[in-house]
Amino acid sequence: MKVSIFTTCMMDLISPQVGKDMVEVLERLGCTVDVPEKQICCGQPTFNSGYVEASWPVMHNQIDALAAIDCDYIVCSAGSCTAIMKEYPTLLADDPTDPNGQYMAQAKILAAKMYEFSQFIWRVLGIADCGAELTTVATYHRSCHMTRLLGERETPFWLLENVKGLEVRQLAGIQYCCGFGGTFSVKESAISELMVTAKVSHAEATGAAVLISCDPGCLMNIGGRFNRLGKPIKIMHLAEVLNQNVDERRIRKVSEVPTPAPAPFP
Amino acid sequence: MGLKTSTLPFNERIAAAAQDQFAHASIAKAQDTQYDKREKARAELGHWQDWRKLGQSIRQHVLQYLPDYLEEFSDNVEKRGGHVFFAQTTEEANHFILDVIKQQNGHHVVKSKSMVTAELDLDKKLQALPDVSVLETDLAEFILQEDDWDEPSHIVFPAIHKDRNQVHTIFQKLGYTGDNDPKHMARFARQYLRERFLEADIGITGCNFAIADSGIINLDTNEGNADLADSIPATQIVVMGMERLVPSMKEAEIMDNLLARSAVGQKLTTYVTFEGQQSVGESDGPANFYVVILDNQRSQALGTEFQEILQCIRCGACLNVCPVYRQIGGHGYGSLYPGPVGAVLSPILGGYEQFGELPFASSLCAACTETCPVLIPLHNLLIKHREVETDRLKMMHGFTDLQMKMVGKGTASPFMFNTILRFKHLGLAPWTHQRPMSVTNFFAYGGAMITNGPGMVSGWTDVRDLPAPPKHQDDFRVWFKQHKQQRGDTK
Numbered sequence: 001m002k003v004s005i006f007t008t009c010m011m012d013l014i015s016p017q018v019g020k021d022m023v024e025v026l027e028r029l030g031c032t033v034d035v036p037e038k039q040i041c042c043g044q045p046t047f048n049s050g051y052v053e054a055s056w057p058v059m060h061n062q063i064d065a066l067a068a069i070d071c072d073y074i075v076c077s078a079g080s081c082t083a084i085m086k087e088y089p090t091l092l093a094d095d096p097t098d099p100n101g102q103y104m105a106q107a108k109i110l111a112a113k114m115y116e117f118s119q120f121i122w123r124v125l126g127i128a129d130c131g132a133e134l135t136t137v138a139t140y141h142r143s144c145h146m147t148r149l150l151g152e153r154e155t156p157f158w159l160l161e162n163v164k165g166l167e168v169r170q171l172a173g174i175q176y177c178c179g180f181g182g183t184f185s186v187k188e189s190a191i192s193e194l195m196v197t198a199k200v201s202h203a204e205a206t207g208a209a210v211l212i213s214c215d216p217g218c219l220m221n222i223g224g225r226f227n228r229l230g231k232p233i234k235i236m237h238l239a240e241v242l243n244q245n246v247d248e249r250r251i252r253k254v255s256e257v258p259t260p261a262p263a264p265f266p
Numbered sequence: 267m268g269l270k271t272s273t274l275p276f277n278e279r280i281a282a283a284a285q286d287q288f289a290h291a292s293i294a295k296a297q298d299t300q301y302d303k304r305e306k307a308r309a310e311l312g313h314w315q316d317w318r319k320l321g322q323s324i325r326q327h328v329l330q331y332l333p334d335y336l337e338e339f340s341d342n343v344e345k346r347g348g349h350v351f352f353a354q355t356t357e358e359a360n361h362f363i364l365d366v367i368k369q370q371n372g373h374h375v376v377k378s379k380s381m382v383t384a385e386l387d388l389d390k391k392l393q394a395l396p397d398v399s400v401l402e403t404d405l406a407e408f409i410l411q412e413d414d415w416d417e418p419s420h421i422v423f424p425a426i427h428k429d430r431n432q433v434h435t436i437f438q439k440l441g442y443t444g445d446n447d448p449k450h451m452a453r454f455a456r457q458y459l460r461e462r463f464l465e466a467d468i469g470i471t472g473c474n475f476a477i478a479d480s481g482i483i484n485l486d487t488n489e490g491n492a493d494l495a496d497s498i499p500a501t502q503i504v505v506m507g508m509e510r511l512v513p514s515m516k517e518a519e520i521m522d523n524l525l526a527r528s529a530v531g532q533k534l535t536t537y538v539t540f541e542g543q544q545s546v547g548e549s550d551g552p553a554n555f556y557v558v559i560l561d562n563q564r565s566q567a568l569g570t571e572f573q574e575i576l577q578c579i580r581c582g583a584c585l586n587v588c589p590v591y592r593q594i595g596g597h598g599y600g601s602l603y604p605g606p607v608g609a610v611l612s613p614i615l616g617g618y619e620q621f622g623e624l625p626f627a628s629s630l631c632a633a634c635t636e637t638c639p640v641l642i643p644l645h646n647l648l649i650k651h652r653e654v655e656t657d658r659l660k661m662m663h664g665f666t667d668l669q670m671k672m673v674g675k676g677t678a679s680p681f682m683f684n685t686i687l688r689f690k691h692l693g694l695a696p697w698t699h700q701r702p703m704s705v706t707n708f709f710a711y712g713g714a715m716i717t718n719g720p721g722m723v724s725g726w727t728d729v730r731d732l733p734a735p736p737k738h739q740d741d742f743r744v745w746f747k748q749h750k751q752q753r754g755d756t757k
Contacts, residue, residue: 011686013735017708023749033745041677048630050652050662054674061678075284075318139735148580159471175301176589181629183670186725188627190280193729194593195629220709224730227705227715236708 004069004075005030006085006114006136009041010183010216018077018216021093021239022117026075028246029125033258034092038065042081047091056097061090063106063155074113075120076238078215079146082116086150091179101238115147118214128162128257130242135165138236139208141199143215144177146265153263156214156238161239164250169206173198196225203233212241268387268705269616271417272600276623283598289419289427296426296752300586302638303531311527315621319720321524322641326518328509332568333468335478335511336559348543352508357388359552363503365471370501372468373397378485378492379404380472381421381580382505382560384602385615386443388470389415393725401466403459403733405452412436421603422529454490459491461573466492468494469552473506474579475521479514480554483557486522486535498539502552508559515540521579524639528581563615568651571650575610579641582607584634584644590627599624606634606644613651622661625651659710669722687743690735694719698734709733 003026011019022034066074076082084091088107094096108239121127140156147153149192160168179185179195199222203211211226211233213219223235272279283289308314317537328335332405340350354358363386367375375385375392389411392400393666404409406425408418413436418424425433434446437454444450471492482503485492512518518540553729567573585591585605596604601612601621609628611619624650634644655661662670674698676682698714714734717726728734738744 005746007742009683012683013690014733015737015747016740017709017744020745020749023746035743037743038680040680040683043677045677046674048649048652049670050649050654050656051670052653054671054678057678058674061680065680075463094296111725116500144629144633148632148636150622175587175630175633176592177629177633179589179629180632183722184626184629185729186665186722189594189728190277191590191598191627192629194284195589196730198593209559212628216709220733223708224726224732227703227708227731228717230704232704232706235708247686 001031001066001073002071003033003135004066004071004074005033006066006074006080006081007035008076008081008216009045010220011077012040014220015216015237018237021237021243022075023129025121026240029121029127029130031125031214032068034071036065036069038066038068040238041077042084044080044084045182047084049187056095059092059095059107060098060103060106061082063088063103063110064152066107066110071113073120073124074110075115075117076236077117078217079116079143079150080197080215080217081151082114083145083149087109101227104243105140116150116152116214118159119150119152120156121242121255122155126254127208127251128158128254129250129252130162131241131246131247131248132161133164133247133250134210136205136210137169137208138210138212138241139169139171139203139206141203141211141213141218142211143175143218144213144256158260160212160254162212162257163244166241168212169208170211171206172202178222179216180215180217182217185221193225196221200229200231201227204231208233210236211236212236214238220241223224247257267416269385269602269612270600270620271602272450272597276600276602279598279600280594286427288429289595289597290593292429293426296423297586297592298471300531304528304583307527307531307533310533311523314418315316317520318639318641320520320578321579321639324512324520325579325640328513329568329573331334332509332511335513336508339478339481339511339560340559341559342479343542343555344481346480346481347546348557350557352557352559354560354561355429357726358444359505359558359562360387360388363388363505364395364559365641365730366501367395367398367468368393370468372501373399373464373470375433375470376402376463376466376495376499377402377407377470378472378487378495378587379407379424380390380470381602381613382472382506382507383470384418384563385560386505388505401459401462403463403495404487405455405489408455408459409433409436412440417597418602419604420582420585420608421580421605422585424567427597442615443658457683463498466495466499467501469499469502471495471502471504472646473504473557473679474525475512475518476506476510477540478511479541481666482510482540484518484522485539486525486537487539487540488530488532488536490537492538493539496539496552497550500552501554502556504555504557506557506559507527508561508564525579525581528583528637528639538623567614569725572610572614572647573605574642575614575647577642578607578611579640580607581639583637583639584670587633587637589631589633590629594627599627610644610647610651616662618659624657666722687741688738691737694734699725
């Protein structure tokens with residue numbers, strides 16, 4: 001199975017380790033992984049800030065770059081970026097610089113191949129246990145775009161359930177945004193501060209040593225606030241967790257584990 | 267004050283909201299309580315997603331044929347002996363209402379809760395009349411009135427920012443001598459209000475839905491004050507936004523269900539009233555029935571990319587799920603219509619000059635879109651506003667604008683992006699410091715942090731630390747190339 005990694009600008013600029021862990025996990029599970037070279041960013045930083053005209057070239061570049069490499073699936077390390085690329089066909093309907101709908105047609109093909117990392121492992125590869133081990137107490141932060149725009153509420157929890165030694169405690173107020181919101185965190189920093197401070201308090205209250213998420217943006221925001229406040233926590237992307245102390249003999253398929261409960265939270 | 271509820275600039279309102287520890291706690295508690303009640307009430311109905319689609323289709327149908335339904339409603343009100351006035355502006359609406367009060371020789375006005383009359387700033391206009399008293403009879407609005415006309419901070423729970431102790435102090439000024447038990451205070455208010463209802467000659471109410479095919483209106487309340495306001499005084503003036511119509515009772519029933527479950531987590535509100543001009547043989551209801559239908563820029567949204575905001579039924583669920591509203595409260599928005607719906611609606615009603623900041627006061631988390639009972643894509647409409655302000659009206663200026671345009675260029679060109687990747691570590695070195703870290707594994711290479719970054723980055727580092735970007739040699743793509751070679755790929 002040929003898999004292209006949708007790197008995201010976050011991974012390129014701040015969090016390379018997430019990409020390395022993703023590649024190692026996916027290769028271990030039998031995928032042939034490649035990284036399309038010309039890809040950059042999904043366009044959310046400008047699009048969501050209202051710079052829509054400036055965003056069309058960003059989206060076009062992304063489409064060209066991902067379409068340049070033959071693959072069965074495209075897997076992304078961020079729920080938010082996955083969600084907007086799935087929305088490309090809708091967004092490009094308003095694109096005056098794509099009058100013949102070429103990009104729109106490509107976007108539809110790409111959107112159908114596009115998966116967020118955790119949902120790809122569970123729903124496409126059918127893997128329930130990646131063989132990882134992490135003996136600690138953790139809590140999971142659910143990102144808004146992954147939950148509400150991509151509609152994926154479950155696979156991270158299900159995969160974490162099968163990590164040996166890991167206890168996951170429920171994060172109170174899990175439905176509330178951490179205050180990242182892309183450029184919102186910069187432009188409306190006073191409001192963002194109130195939101196991320198509330199999230200830090202909730203994470204602290206769980207007593208967890210590790211905060212896990214599937215969106216590096218949220219992790220950078222919450223982690224950055226923890227650090228500013230001088231409070232201890234370990235920040236981990238799910239890919240890092242699933243690449244810890246792996247014993248390949250423990251890898252199990254979805255069909256080999258009991259059917260998990262539906263989303264633990266609404 | 268009308269649509270605008272504060273004269274303070276946006277950043278000062280946010281700072282004030284951040285300081286208001288009490289309002290914070292009170293709003294958070296109300297949001298959490300409503301969350302449980304609302305989800306339960308919706309689950310009990312079953313097939314919630316289908317109900318939302320039905321609600322959306324009813325509202326969209328009405329908007330599509332709005333002129334026809336307005337005409338039908340107006341004709342039917344007049345057939346029953348009532349009067350309809352179409353007001354394009356708040357001035358026209360106020361002028362008409364004050365005229366009616368004068369004509370009817372009214373002296374004692376009782377009002378039930380109405381956001382549109384707040385939009386008109388009607389209370390202030392009524393107070394200015396000689397020989398006319400005005401009383402808000404919704405308990406929360408009454409509290410605000412007695413607190414020197416404090417501004418509402420929620421469209422369903424206007425006094426959500428006050429606690430029982432504050433209410434206690436307010437009521438003591440009215441002669442209340444009891445304790446701060448909400449039940450005792452409510453009993454006191456009930457008695458106080460009842461006496462004034464009995465002497466009222468003008469009742470002013472809002473309207474949840476106007477029924478086009480029968481010329482009557484539908485009011486959903488929990489206190490019964492609207493029923494007294496429409497049945498005791500000889501004259502009733504209904505004030506409504508021009509979009510609040512349903513074709514018939516059949517659709518009203520559906521909308522009431524969606525509204526009550528979304529707004530207050532109940533199957534139905536305690537009072538679900540359908541009423542209009544008193545007809546022959548009826549023993550109560552207004553002898554003189556007036557309906558004021560207000561445009562006030564609503565029609566500007568018709569036929570535009572913002573039309574869907576007119577589907578809104580003012581349930582306030584989007585406020586109750588909003589993490590920004592949770593932090594800054596209604597007063598932080600500075601608009602009568604706060605929260606996500608307000609951030610979309612206020613610039614339409616009051617313009618971008620007054621409310622241009624509000625569409626940006628959202629992290630686009632989409633909790634609003636997810637909860638809206640009539641499927642308004644609220645977070646997408648916020649992005650639309652941002653696009654209008656940025657691309658079309660060119661309201662963004664200066665260094666931030668320049669930087670955003672650079673971001674656009676940098677993320678569209680592989681050449682430029684590669685250059686950024688090569689120099690990102692060095693480029694930010696002047697702002698990078700080694701500092702003790704409490705957070706481990708924080709994407710940080712060598713433990714370096716940016717604590718007071720340049721340009722837009724400063725917005726980030728005002729609040730939190732930024733891990734320094736890795737050196738180019740540590741980049742993911744560099745690693746992957748080596749990894750591929752080790753893997754034995756020929757390419």
